[in-house]
Amino acid sequence: MTDNQSGNEKWKSEVDKIKQRFPERKERFNTSSDLTVQGLYTPDQSRSYEKDLGYPGQFPYTRGIQPTMYRSRYWTMRQYAGFGSAGETNERFRYLLKQGQTGLSVAFDLPTQIGYDSDDPMAEGEVGKVGVAIDTLEDMEVLFDRIPLNEVSTSMTINAPASILLAMYIAVGEKQGVKPEQLTGTIQNDILKEYIARGTYIYPPKPSMRLITDIFAYCQENLPKFNTISISGYHIREAGSTAVQEVAFTIANGIAYVDAAIEAGLEVDQFAPRLAFFFNAHNQFFEEAAKFRAARRIWAKIMKDQYQAENPKSWKMRFHTQTGGSTLTAQQPDNNIVRVTLQALAAVMGGTQSLHTNSRDEALALPTEDSARIALRTQQIIAQESGVADTVDPLGGSYYVEALTDGIENEVNEYLERIKKMGGAVQAVEDGYMQREIHQAAYDAQKRIESNEDIVVGLNDYKLDEEIHPDLLRVDEQLEANQVERTQKVRKSRDQNEADKCLKRLRQAAVENNNVMPHIVDAVKAYATVGEIANVLREEFGEYAGM
Numbered sequence: 001m002t003d004n005q006s007g008n009e010k011w012k013s014e015v016d017k018i019k020q021r022f023p024e025r026k027e028r029f030n031t032s033s034d035l036t037v038q039g040l041y042t043p044d045q046s047r048s049y050e051k052d053l054g055y056p057g058q059f060p061y062t063r064g065i066q067p068t069m070y071r072s073r074y075w076t077m078r079q080y081a082g083f084g085s086a087g088e089t090n091e092r093f094r095y096l097l098k099q100g101q102t103g104l105s106v107a108f109d110l111p112t113q114i115g116y117d118s119d120d121p122m123a124e125g126e127v128g129k130v131g132v133a134i135d136t137l138e139d140m141e142v143l144f145d146r147i148p149l150n151e152v153s154t155s156m157t158i159n160a161p162a163s164i165l166l167a168m169y170i171a172v173g174e175k176q177g178v179k180p181e182q183l184t185g186t187i188q189n190d191i192l193k194e195y196i197a198r199g200t201y202i203y204p205p206k207p208s209m210r211l212i213t214d215i216f217a218y219c220q221e222n223l224p225k226f227n228t229i230s231i232s233g234y235h236i237r238e239a240g241s242t243a244v245q246e247v248a249f250t251i252a253n254g255i256a257y258v259d260a261a262i263e264a265g266l267e268v269d270q271f272a273p274r275l276a277f278f279f280n281a282h283n284q285f286f287e288e289a290a291k292f293r294a295a296r297r298i299w300a301k302i303m304k305d306q307y308q309a310e311n312p313k314s315w316k317m318r319f320h321t322q323t324g325g326s327t328l329t330a331q332q333p334d335n336n337i338v339r340v341t342l343q344a345l346a347a348v349m350g351g352t353q354s355l356h357t358n359s360r361d362e363a364l365a366l367p368t369e370d371s372a373r374i375a376l377r378t379q380q381i382i383a384q385e386s387g388v389a390d391t392v393d394p395l396g397g398s399y400y401v402e403a404l405t406d407g408i409e410n411e412v413n414e415y416l417e418r419i420k421k422m423g424g425a426v427q428a429v430e431d432g433y434m435q436r437e438i439h440q441a442a443y444d445a446q447k448r449i450e451s452n453e454d455i456v457v458g459l460n461d462y463k464l465d466e467e468i469h470p471d472l473l474r475v476d477e478q479l480e481a482n483q484v485e486r487t488q489k490v491r492k493s494r495d496q497n498e499a500d501k502c503l504k505r506l507r508q509a510a511v512e513n514n515n516v517m518p519h520i521v522d523a524v525k526a527y528a529t530v531g532e533i534a535n536v537l538r539e540e541f542g543e544y545a546g547m
């Protein structure tokens with residue numbers, strides 16, 4: 001018997017004794033993804049440091065994609081923001097930058113996200129509600145007024161009409177004297193998760209995938225520093241998935257995009273370095289930190305072994321994280337500040353490249369300026385005061401975290417195998433497989449809360465007799481009418497002949513299967529609207545009725 005074994009035996013017998021007087025709180029401890037949590041973790045001799053973890057900045061990137069990580073540069077502090085008109089959102093952007101935010105992230109309103117102008121009957125009641133209303137290049141010019149696009153990187157949460165908003169960004173850059181090759185940022189452009197979880201799709205899967213690969217090809221030539229897609233698990237998790245499902249379905253979608261790009265004739269090492277990812281961060285701190293580490297390792301192996309990518313940049317999973325909107329409670333909203341802190345810390349421990357921290361009032365409304373500032377300060381306190389950014393991957397080597405990382409990797413790989421057998425992510429989405437898995441997980445989680453098996457502080461325990469009602473942000477009721485007037489004025493004042501010609505050329509490119517991007521850029525410069533451009537493609541590609 002080695003010393004180690006005898007220590008282990010002794011510990012086990014003490015545990016048995018203690019449990020008789022102090023039984024453990026539960027029969028079985030488990031993570032949100034139902035991985036069993038043991039009482040204690042000890043070294044796993046089968047794990048190889050070099051092969052399974054490796055050094056930061058080296059394959060398989062378990063410990064992070066940069067050799068020095070946050071010792072050289074903190075993650076980008078990128079708060080998702082946008083409401084009302086372009087002018088109001090521009091003010092909020094400039095306020096956040098002044099407060100020390102280091103990147104921008106645009107929230108668009110629903111009509112923009114599904115390709116309708118503010119004066120379309122489909123837009124009624126929704127203009128400027130969940131994000132900023134953008135109809136024409138003129139709105140986009142106001143949105144980025146006095147914000148130098150050669151200095152700040154911008155993320156845009158836009159999917160079905162991603163090509164249109166990207167074209168507008170290019171045009172605004174040019175007006176500021178910034179060339180497309182200097183632009184940095186990200187478009188979400190992830191249509192598969194829209195079908196699965198988020199809902200802002202327009203066209204059927206096939207032409208949607210083609211629009212995405214058109215963007216890849218165009219950016220490769222013209223915007224080499226722009227991230228062409230943000231393959232998103234965030235919304236999959238928001239819809240109720242487990243952490244394992246979040247990673248599995250996101251990576252399955254990532255594989256589908258890589259396959260589509262290769263099929264469109266692109267070289268993996270040309271487009272893969274600009275694929276980006278986007279994940280959620282929930283409260284189970286260790287599972288979340290391990291999730292990010294596992295996701296990086298899985299993606300690196302897929303790109304290197306399955307796709308034979310040779311450029312190390314193609315192996316690196318770079319990702320943004322947002323704290324979990326669905327974990328916030330309307331009750332006792334200040335408790336949310338604590339949840340967000342835990343979640344943000346897990347994202348930083350997991351090596352995120354960019355982070356959004358939710359505001360305490362987001363279960364109730366769009367954030368007020370005060371709430372948005374506290375959320376940003378939360379990141380700044382983690383960065384500047386906690387010391388967690390001073391060494392790379394501080395959780396690496398924790399017996400528990402490494403075991404969880406392995407466990408998540410195994411479960412994700414099982415899902416990936418299953419999805420592959422179904423014919424890949426596009427097929428699995430069309431068959432409703434992922435949607436069903438997510439619904440089941442969401443149902444189970446809800447049942448655990450209703451039966452008080454899972455406690456949410458302030459919601460099903462530790463309640464107050466009287467609820468707290470904070471001041472909330474209200475969107476100006478006059479906004480919709482003003483925006484409609486603005487857009488109609490632009491339509492009247494533009495060179496109609498030029499706008500018509502551009503839309504005609506776009507239609508032709510769509511039909512002849514030529515890259516639509518250059519024509520969309522021309523169309524936005526001629527002040528064609530988001531709705532007009534989206535409608536040309538609707539007419540040629542058709543609309544998707546849903547699964």
Ligand SMILES: CC(C)(COP(=O)(O)OP(=O)(O)OC[C@H]1O[C@@H](n2cnc3c(N)ncnc32)[C@H](O)[C@@H]1OP(=O)(O)O)[C@@H](O)C(=O)NCCC(=O)NCCSC(=O)CCC(=O)O
Binds near residue numbers: 069072153186277319
């Ligand atoms: C890749 C990421 C994840 C992050 O890009 P960033 O530009 O912020 O950061 P980055 O790439 O890590 O860093 C910028 C540059 O600095 C370099 N760099 C960074 N750290 C370094 C280090 N330690 N050593 C050397 N170089 C380093 C990087 O390589 C890069 O240069 P090179 O590029 O030259 O290598 C991008 O895609 C991104 O910003 N995504 C944000 C997505 C987002 O905000 N989504 C909001 C969704 S909101 C949403 O959907 C809400 C819900 C809803 O509406 O439904």
